[in-house]
Amino acid sequence: MRVWVDLTNSPHVLVMRPLIEAMRADGHEVEVTARDFAQTLELCERFGMAHTAVGRHRGGKLASKGLGLASRSAALARWARPRRFDVAMGHGSNDVTVAAALLRIPSATAFDYEWATVQHNVNCRLVRAVVVPEAIPPQRLDRYGAKGKVRSYAGLKEEYYLADFEPDRGVLEELGLEEGKPIVVVRTPPAVSLYHR
Numbered sequence: 001m002r003v004w005v006d007l008t009n010s011p012h013v014l015v016m017r018p019l020i021e022a023m024r025a026d027g028h029e030v031e032v033t034a035r036d037f038a039q040t041l042e043l044c045e046r047f048g049m050a051h052t053a054v055g056r057h058r059g060g061k062l063a064s065k066g067l068g069l070a071s072r073s074a075a076l077a078r079w080a081r082p083r084r085f086d087v088a089m090g091h092g093s094n095d096v097t098v099a100a101a102l103l104r105i106p107s108a109t110a111f112d113y114e115w116a117t118v119q120h121n122v123n124c125r126l127v128r129a130v131v132v133p134e135a136i137p138p139q140r141l142d143r144y145g146a147k148g149k150v151r152s153y154a155g156l157k158e159e160y161y162l163a164d165f166e167p168d169r170g171v172l173e174e175l176g177l178e179e180g181k182p183i184v185v186v187r188t189p190p191a192v193s194l195y196h197r
Contacts, residue, residue: 004080004088004105006096007034007051013043014161015091015110020049031083033076035095054079055095062118069122073098080105091157094119097126112136112157120144133157 003023005016013034020030032049034040037057044051054075058068076099080088088100088107100107109123110131124130125145131153132141138150153160172179 001028001086002084003028003030004083004085004096004100005030005032006076006088006090006093007032007040007044008090008093008095009035009037010039010043012091012093013040013047013049015157016089017047017049018161018164031085033079033096035072035093052079065118069094069098073102077102092116092119092123094122097123101126110157114140117144120146124149 005020007013007016016032020032023030032044032051033054034044034051035055035057036053041051041053043049055068055072058064058071072095076095080099080103085100085103085105088096088105090096090107090109092109092111097107097109107127108129108131109127111120111123112133114120114132114136120141121144123144124141128149129151130141130146130149131151132138133156134152134154135156136152138146138152141147141150169179177183
């Protein structure tokens with residue numbers, strides 16, 4: 001099977017990496033596209049994930065997001081058309097679901113936050129499968145067009161992408177941190193996300 005995976009944000013690299021590896025191990029041919037946003041491209045490089053960079057983030061305004069969705073989806077469709085994929089997937093990528101719909105490629109979306117209403121109203125209506133943690137009640141997603149499409153998994157996505165994690169002591173040195181001292185990591189608010197307003 002020819003599989004297309006689209007990555008639009010840094011966490012998606014971590015989430016999709018083990019799935020990509022599992023699909024390849026099962027003999028599927030997987031190609032990856034990635035959007036230039038946050039550390040997405042850099043994480044692809046760090047994990048040695050072959051990818052094609054397509055498009056960039058257009059900012060936080062709704063009109064800019066609409067323009068970004070249209071332009072990147074069109075660019076993805078142009079890229080994907082000659083590749084004749086059997087299925088497309090992403091973790092919350094509206095772009096891949098729109099492009100896949102234009103090309104009549106069956107697609108799936110995954111997410112772990114059910115309140116991103118604009119994103120889900122696009123994705124859930126266009127895909128054949130909506131993959132979410134079992135903690136999200138399927139009926140909560142019905143209003144987005146996901147009725148009958150929900151496929152739930154046990155636990156949280158972090159459990160899957162951290163399952164094979166091996167600490168790399170070199171990272172401490174790379175970041176100028178001392179082993180044994182507390183490290184505090186803070187995630188800043190996603191200022192360009194519609195759901196955070």
